[in-house]
Amino acid sequence: MRYITIALSKGRLTELSIDFLEGAGIDCSELKDNSRKLILTDEKNKIRFFLAKPADVPVYVEYGAADIGIVGKDTLLEEGRDLYEVLDLGFAKCRMCVAGPKELEGKMELVSITRVATKYPEVARLYFRHKRRESVEIIKLSGSVELAPLVGLSEVIVDLVETGRTLKENGLTVLDTICDVSARMVVNRVSMKMENHRITKLIEDIRRQL
């Protein structure tokens, strides 16, 4: 039997992903050992795992280097890879939003927005092109995106919003919701066909826990 390879996102998704896999009867002990090994295995079920930076998970899966991946919808949107998105795992929920100063609330249609700061340049570009039919300057930042409108780097930002507290404390507000975000299970298009039975069973075993 071939190994089925699963790519997990390193970070806030890791623990809950492991819970789901264990719930599906997969032995993740090696994964929880904090070892320095990069690839870990469950020999009984012939499953291999590895942890990767979230943004890399869709890449591994698209190329078939991993058959399955668990990753946030935000990353999937940003990476725009050609994959099967088979399950909404429902955890790590938040919203991808356009946010800006309170004065802009309800006036998004009236003012012309020219600069958008974000960690998600692709998501922002697509949103402004398709939904608003605007060409905007996208400014890619690596963190603390909320700063941008405060110091005049951009008019608005596109970012993940969980509770909205950070926005509020800085006098910003959600202007529009682009989409809901949560952890997703993705599958390589070829693996889905070549290993249909095993992968479908795994999907069902995880779906049952939702």
Next chain:
Amino acid sequence: MKRWNIYTPEGVQDILFESCRQKRLLEDKIRKTFRLYGYREIETPTIEFYDVFSENGLIKQESMYKFCDSKGRLLALRPDFTVPVARIAATKLKDEVFPIKCCYIGNTFSFDELGGGRQNEFTQAGCELLGINSPEADAEIIAMAIEALKATGIDEFQIDIGQVGFFKGLMEESGLDGNEIEEVREFIDQKNLVGVEQVMDRHKVKSELKKIILDLPRLFGSKDILQKINYGDIGKGAANALVNIKEVLEILEDRNLAGYVSIDLGMVQSMNYYTGIVFRGYTHGVGFPVLSGGRYDRLVTLFGRDLEATGFSLGVNMVLMALERQKKLIPEKQEGVLITYDDRARRLAGDYCRELIAQGIPAELDILKEGTGKSREYAVSKGFSRIVHINADGTKKEIML
């Protein structure tokens, strides 16, 4: 200014000795198989007028390499073969007796996404079957695809069959508008059940029909899935599509090829010229399909002739990668001979070399003439089986490597 003279552009590659040999070997096997099954090879120009591909948005303009001819007309490097074949069929094959079977092996160029074995310049080998629209013709082209893949040496593979009429039929019944249909299509293509549900929940659609649309991302696998659908629920167009798939499968069963095929009713990729049966081939080791094809009954019409047609193309580079990953590449036979000789035996050495070559054995004269050590190094690097030294008196000494 940076000089680019030592680089190749993105997405193109030099293919050197062993890889090149393997690639030609593979192409030869495919070419031979095509010919044995009655497909005659054609060559089309590497460059065509841009209009050939841009008509009706056939191929996205941003994926084409474009430039101008001396009169300022827009040209494109061919991004595929099917469209040029359609042009030829409409303009040059008017006197051919049906069915017209032709094949091609050549390079295509497109700016699509790179990686995982995908390049901007890649070799396609394919067949087109023109002049017939029948289950026999659909089965025939799928059989050809299977035989071609078998000939490459890949034994574990799967051909997925879909029918674009199934999705179209369901959508007509549902009454969704164009944008929503496109939305649903994308979600189904990604097997995104949640997404399909979100769109469908915004609409009042007959519950049986809705159930099938929601189920579409899961409607793939063995032919049993065809039994799961009640033809009464899905409208005439979709029902006809299912009957079509069934007929094609039965013919493939009679040809003993059923083991290679399965069904994917959710196969709704946006190759906008397909009109009927569509299919894709998968194998282990590569993350992308190794072949794809389908029926395109309205493509030739764009060039001025109504002609039904179907075809497929196989990604030669992708197959090569699969063979490599599956460890199925056949290494070169170690049979070559390096001939070294005393100066006075030069004529004899030349004769012997020609003699070996005439027998089909690769042979080279030692033109380096820098002694045994260097000769040996060269012979080993070429993967030769032995060195034969010819003495001045004509006697030979053989050194096995």
